[in-house]
Amino acid sequence: MKNEELKRICPQVRRDILRMTHAVQSGHPGGSLGCTEYFVAMYYEILRCNPSAFKMDGINEDLFFLSNGHISPVWYSVLAHRGFFPVKELATFRKINSRLQGHPATAEALPGVRVASGSLGQGLSVAAGAALAKKLNNDPCLVYSLHGDGELQEGQIWEAAMFAAAKKIDNLISTIDVNNAQIDGRTTDVLNLGDLKAKWQAFGWNVMEMNGNVIEEVISTIKNAQQLTGKGKPVMILMKTLMGKGVDFMEDNYKWHGSAPDNAQLQKALSQLEETLGDY
Numbered sequence: 001m002k003n004e005e006l007k008r009i010c011p012q013v014r015r016d017i018l019r020m021t022h023a024v025q026s027g028h029p030g031g032s033l034g035c036t037e038y039f040v041a042m043y044y045e046i047l048r049c050n051p052s053a054f055k056m057d058g059i060n061e062d063l064f065f066l067s068n069g070h071i072s073p074v075w076y077s078v079l080a081h082r083g084f085f086p087v088k089e090l091a092t093f094r095k096i097n098s099r100l101q102g103h104p105a106t107a108e109a110l111p112g113v114r115v116a117s118g119s120l121g122q123g124l125s126v127a128a129g130a131a132l133a134k135k136l137n138n139d140p141c142l143v144y145s146l147h148g149d150g151e152l153q154e155g156q157i158w159e160a161a162m163f164a165a166a167k168k169i170d171n172l173i174s175t176i177d178v179n180n181a182q183i184d185g186r187t188t189d190v191l192n193l194g195d196l197k198a199k200w201q202a203f204g205w206n207v208m209e210m211n212g213n214v215i216e217e218v219i220s221t222i223k224n225a226q227q228l229t230g231k232g233k234p235v236m237i238l239m240k241t242l243m244g245k246g247v248d249f250m251e252d253n254y255k256w257h258g259s260a261p262d263n264a265q266l267q268k269a270l271s272q273l274e275e276t277l278g279d280y
Helices: 001-025 029-034 036-046 069-082 087-092 125-136 155-166 196-202 217-226 265-270
Strands: 065-066 143-148 174-180 206-211 233-241
Touching: 001 036, 001 069, 001 087, 001 217, 029 036, 029 069, 029 217, 036 065, 036 069, 036 143, 036 217, 065 069, 065 125, 069 087, 125 143, 125 155, 143 155, 174 217, 196 206, 196 233, 206 217, 217 233
Parallel strands: 065 143, 143 174, 174 233, 206 233
Antiparallel strands: none
């Protein structure tokens, strides 16, 4: 798809995020809004996958793991519009017996989801293991994962970082959403992460940077990252985003990490986002 076509998907995804969280007055809209361009780029341009024939084993296709599972609204919206499951199912988000749990789960057998996530810090271990399995099985496809910057305060992340580099897991491309916001405040105030680029380089990873709210840059950076695979090192992309992107009163405000909009806030937010694909 052309970049302009991809850009038209983004406001609809943001509308979905807002309506989903508003309907149940729970969920995490802030980071979801900020990562919209990333997910649209991944599922429409980057990932080699088959939405109509999803397989848990993922053999001979790219794998994606969402480690910061609380931003499930953006993932669910993009999966639905991409054809993994019906768009109308978005209306069941966080409801009893729904396949669209607040944090992604596997018991519900939702196409697109291969691991339960939301317990922060675990996703990089899963991604590294899956990537190593692909190498052992001579599967040429790649493994991708997404993480929050606040998530890097979990020690397991750094254990997985050491493992992936030591075992030369070079078919892994991970991304960190660097929005400097977590549920308790700014990451710089809660537990300053320091120089992330220097840290990941010191752990033996190739490191790239990009603006995650510019879809052309997301696509070009990830495609450049693909060129670094197979060279002995895993790849980490530091992705700068704006929490709440697309809604003026939510942008760069950590208070929207896990707060749903009320009726008036929803209407104000939706007025700023064009309905491009039709609301569910």
